[in-house]
Amino acid sequence: MYSFEQLAGQERNIRFLRGAIRQARWIHAYLFLGPEGTGKKTLALAFAKALNCLDQQAFQAGQACGMCRSCQKIEHGNHPDVHLFQPQGTALRIDQAREIRRLAELKPYEGRYKVFILDQAERLTAEAANSLLKLLEEPPDRCAFILLASDLGAMLPTVVSRCVTVRTQPVPTAQMEAILQERARADGRELDPGDVRVACALAEGSVGKARDLAEGRLAGLRQAALQFVLNVGRWSAADCLDFSAHWEDKREEAGLLIQLLQGIYHDLLWIKLASGLAQGYLLHPDQAPALAEAARTLSLDAILQSLQLCRWVERQLDRNLSVRLALDVLLLDLRECFAGRDVPLVATEYEGG
Numbered sequence: 001m002y003s004f005e006q007l008a009g010q011e012r013n014i015r016f017l018r019g020a021i022r023q024a025r026w027i028h029a030y031l032f033l034g035p036e037g038t039g040k041k042t043l044a045l046a047f048a049k050a051l052n053c054l055d056q057q058a059f060q061a062g063q064a065c066g067m068c069r070s071c072q073k074i075e076h077g078n079h080p081d082v083h084l085f086q087p088q089g090t091a092l093r094i095d096q097a098r099e100i101r102r103l104a105e106l107k108p109y110e111g112r113y114k115v116f117i118l119d120q121a122e123r124l125t126a127e128a129a130n131s132l133l134k135l136l137e138e139p140p141d142r143c144a145f146i147l148l149a150s151d152l153g154a155m156l157p158t159v160v161s162r163c164v165t166v167r168t169q170p171v172p173t174a175q176m177e178a179i180l181q182e183r184a185r186a187d188g189r190e191l192d193p194g195d196v197r198v199a200c201a202l203a204e205g206s207v208g209k210a211r212d213l214a215e216g217r218l219a220g221l222r223q224a225a226l227q228f229v230l231n232v233g234r235w236s237a238a239d240c241l242d243f244s245a246h247w248e249d250k251r252e253e254a255g256l257l258i259q260l261l262q263g264i265y266h267d268l269l270w271i272k273l274a275s276g277l278a279q280g281y282l283l284h285p286d287q288a289p290a291l292a293e294a295a296r297t298l299s300l301d302a303i304l305q306s307l308q309l310c311r312w313v314e315r316q317l318d319r320n321l322s323v324r325l326a327l328d329v330l331l332l333d334l335r336e337c338f339a340g341r342d343v344p345l346v347a348t349e350y351e352g353g
């Protein structure tokens with residue numbers, strides 16, 4: 001649902017945009033700038049709805065009713081006056097810019113405003129960006145441009161200077177946890193608080209990413225990672241290789257697993273260093289007793305080495321090392337660490353790399 005109400009942590013931006021509609025202080029070109037997943041596209045489509053809502057009372061309040069024909073068409077991506085342009089392959093190209101210019105010449109078909117949303121606007125080729133400059137500077141009547149971007153440095157300064165910049169911020173973790181639980185409850189579901197906490201910590205301030213994680217693969221993966229760290233002391237090398245085999249050819253999930261392992265070793269580090277004070281800082285507070293037990297067994301050196309190993313293998317995965325090989329090496333080495341044996345790989349290659 002594209003609505004202002006769905007956007008957490010953006011109250012200031014929403015007040016600003018609603019004010020622009022209410023006071024008819026219409027600004028024609030916006031740049032919505034912020035990290036991936038901070039709701040730029042939702043904000044743009046919610047804005048497009050508010051601009052075109054057929055409910056006069058809602059429109060005059062700078063809101064969208066969500067129910068009228070216009071709101072529904074925008075929700076379903078088939079409003080003839082609201083256009084979303086996305087990169088073709090790696091770039092927003094000149095033929096797309098030409099199409100935008102052609103459409104902008106036409107009067108709105110049924111809406112109050114024509115709205116052009118350019119997703120990943122930092123991918124405009126120089127040629128395409130240059131051909132839009134005049135349009136951004138003096139848009140035709142009843143025409144609005146919203147450029148979405150996460151990387152200001154990759155944009156032409158001449159484009160940026162013609163737009164009003166609206167910054168979207170990552171949502172704080174605690175607020176994100178509350179939002180995820182609230183939305184799940186609204187759908188009649190209950191999410192595991194432990195999964196939600198970890199999903200939000202991994203999501204880098206993006207509610208969308210946190211929700212994907214919490215409602216997707218994370219649940220099983222978190223349990224698998226915990227199971228490994230808490231039991232590896234009793235595992236044979238063959239058990240480790242068996243475990244590794246689950247992620248053969250699943251690069252993304254293997255990467256997530258390694259991030260989860262790091263989070264668990266980080267918890268162990270906290271417990272080791274801060275003992276009783278650690279509870280409030282743990283990523284997996286629901287596992288505190290089992291983690292405390294593991295921390296008692298492990299030396300500080302072993303925990304630090306395990307953390308370094310995870311980071312090292314994560315980087316090897318980024319460099320396209322085979323998933324199976326990376327995980328085999330990692331899990332066997334983590335087992336060595338647990339047994340208190342030194343892993344030479346860390347000392348030599350990690351420091352050098």
Ligand SMILES: [Zn+2]
Nearest residue numbers: 053065068071
């Ligand atoms: Zn409406």
